[in-house]
Amino acid sequence: MSLVVKRNPNYTVSVIDRKERKVSFRDISGSDLEFLDNIIGGGEGEEKQINLDQVVEILDRLCTKRIDFKGLPQRTLLEIFEKIKDNILCNYMSKHTWLRLCYGVQNGSFAGVLDMEQVPMSMFMAMTQIHQEAIESINKS
DSSP, X not given: OOOEEEEOXXXXXXXXXXXXOEEEEEOOBGGGHHHHHHHTOSBXXXXXXXXXXXXXXXXXXXXXXXXXXXXXXXXXXXXXXXXXXXXXXXXXXXXXXXXXXXXXXXXXOOTTHHHHTTSBHHHHHHHHHHHHHHHHHHHHO
């Protein structure tokens, strides 16, 4: 099976097969990190082996529609998961790391942490990068 990935402007990724059938998955957010910590691992550089049931759990959680992933062939499931891993889970970090970055982005406060949990991770990563660049430019002055 040959799958194509399309990034959408609404922080979703569509996985499309050669028959033009598509399934869309949302970006992860801070509210997903404890769930992912339990499955993937404690954070960066610490990747656990995950089983097929856990792959289905992740796909179910991130899919924008209700789909019976358990009904798909294992090969198809793993190919879809590989696309999700490369395009969404690539921004995964432990909840602890996320909280540390969130604290920095909010200038030493956790006041808006519940709102920040809803921010798509790709946007959060851009925010942290911009914040870091601003800090560096202040330090150079």
